[in-house]
Amino acid sequence: MTEVHTYSAGEEGLLVNAYLVETDRGVVAIDGTLTASDSRALRSRIDSLGKPLLGVLVTHAHPDHVAGIANLLGDSGAPVMALESVRDLMRATEEAKRAQWGPVYGDEWIPRWVYPDRLVEDGEAVTFDGASFRVYEVGPGGDCDANSVWVLEDEPAAAFVGDLVFNGTHSYIADGRVLRWLANIERFRALLEGVATLYPGHGRAGGAELLDAQKDYLLAYCAAVLEVAGDSAATDERAKEELAGRMRRVLPGAPLEFMIGLSADAVAAELNGKDAN
Numbered sequence: 001m002t003e004v005h006t007y008s009a010g011e012e013g014l015l016v017n018a019y020l021v022e023t024d025r026g027v028v029a030i031d032g033t034l035t036a037s038d039s040r041a042l043r044s045r046i047d048s049l050g051k052p053l054l055g056v057l058v059t060h061a062h063p064d065h066v067a068g069i070a071n072l073l074g075d076s077g078a079p080v081m082a083l084e085s086v087r088d089l090m091r092a093t094e095e096a097k098r099a100q101w102g103p104v105y106g107d108e109w110i111p112r113w114v115y116p117d118r119l120v121e122d123g124e125a126v127t128f129d130g131a132s133f134r135v136y137e138v139g140p141g142g143d144c145d146a147n148s149v150w151v152l153e154d155e156p157a158a159a160f161v162g163d164l165v166f167n168g169t170h171s172y173i174a175d176g177r178v179l180r181w182l183a184n185i186e187r188f189r190a191l192l193e194g195v196a197t198l199y200p201g202h203g204r205a206g207g208a209e210l211l212d213a214q215k216d217y218l219l220a221y222c223a224a225v226l227e228v229a230g231d232s233a234a235t236d237e238r239a240k241e242e243l244a245g246r247m248r249r250v251l252p253g254a255p256l257e258f259m260i261g262l263s264a265d266a267v268a269a270e271l272n273g274k275d276a277n
Contacts, residue, residue, distance in 0.1 A: 002131050002154050004199065007045055009038045009064075011255055012108075015169055015202050016064040018042050019160060021152060023129035026054035030150060030160045031201070032069035035108040039068025046072070054128040057135075058082035058116055059162030060144040061089035062172075063097050065201065067110040081126060082116035083137055085146040090115055125153070136191060138164060141180025143172050143201075149188060156196035164188065165210045167203025169256045170247065171217060173263035176270050178218055185215050202256070220250045221260075225267045233274040235264040 005020040012035065019030040020042075027046050033039045046053055053076040056069055069080060082090075094113050102109045120126060122137035131154060138147035143163035152158040163172070164184060173181075189211055192198065199205045224246040228239040235243065240261040247260045 002152065004152075004158060004197075005045065005049075006199070006205070007033065007038075007042045009033055009035070013038045014064045015255060017199065017201055017203075018065075018068070019199055020046060020049070021131060022049055022051065023054070023131050025129045026051045028054050028128050028131065028133070029056045029072055030199075031059055031065040031162070032056065032067065032072050034064035034067050034110075035105065036068075036071065036110055037108060039071035039110065042068065043072050043074070052076060053078045055126070056080045057126075057133060057150050057160070058086055058148075059150065059160060059201065060142070060147040061086050061093060062144050062163065063101065065162065066090055067113055070110050070112065070114045073114065079118040080114060080116045081118045081120050081135075083122070083135065083146065083148050084119045085137065085139070086148060087116045087119060089144070089146040136188070138162075138184050138188070139180070141177040141182075141184045143181070144175060145177065147184075149192075151192075151195065157194065158197045158199060159192055159195045160199045161188075161192075161201070161210075163201040165198060165200040165203075165214045166217070166256075167200045167206060167210050167213065168251075168254060169202045170251060170254050170259045171214070171221070171263070172256075172259050173218070173221065174259070174266050176266040178222060178267050178270060182215060182218055185211050185218075217251065221247060221263070222267060222271060224250075225264060226271060229264070229268040229272075231272055233265075233269040233272045235268055240264050 003022045007018045021028040125134040150160040244260045
């Protein structure tokens with residue numbers, strides 16, 4: 001038997017989720033949070049279960065999911081597992097992310113990431129204490145340029161979908177690839193059919209309705225960008241303010257509102273055929 005425990009960071013930690021799958025004899029972590037405080041709190045949650053850390057599974061390469069892994073491992077010797085594409089993107093972006101966000105977070109920024117030391121392939125299953133996790137490569141489109149979904153092949157089955165889904169928060173789309181993201185939702189709808197629970201990177205767990213809600217949000221965001229930006233590949237401050245107002249009406253009271261304007265130029269460029277990616 002397995003039990004899934006959710007650790008949800010506060011807004012300073014971007015409301016990111018990390019998950020602990022407890023088995024009879026150990027704990028498997030999925031992702032590792034962003035800040036020093038949250039990652040230490042997640043490590044304390046593991047300790048409170050009184051079982052060893054058996055492994056860490058990584059969904060994608062963004063800092064709010066990988067930075068805190070450094071504080072989870074301790075002397076456990078647990079493997080950190082990810083697709084090669086996720087590992088490679090971590091390596092390619094760590095320095096730039098540190099330069100961008102280190103000054104913002106100060107002592108809360110974890111100065112050095114721990115990279116996956118065991119690579120897995122699309123469709124491969126790994127087993128810890130009888131619990132089988134199978135990884136599926138999403139590729140670009142899912143808020144990042146390297147994404148994966150981990151399915152816990154238990155009864156009932158569960159899927160850790162990373163940032164393929166944001167539930168109840170505004171989405172980070174600043175890396176572009178929004179059209180790929182929409183396509184990936186449809187690609188994975190069939191694969192996830194019959195999976196009882198989807199555990200998203202941000203927001204509460206749910207069922208297949210989370211895919212529908214994410215699709216609706218992305219379509220609404222694209223429509224709003226086209227309305228405020230027209231044929232322009234960039235938006236000015238006035239357009240960003242109008243965009244924020246439109247998206248507040250789409251998702252009233254939702255947190256992470258700063259992501260609305262942050263993503264505007266990337267989406268405008270993509271929709272107008274000037275995608276830098």
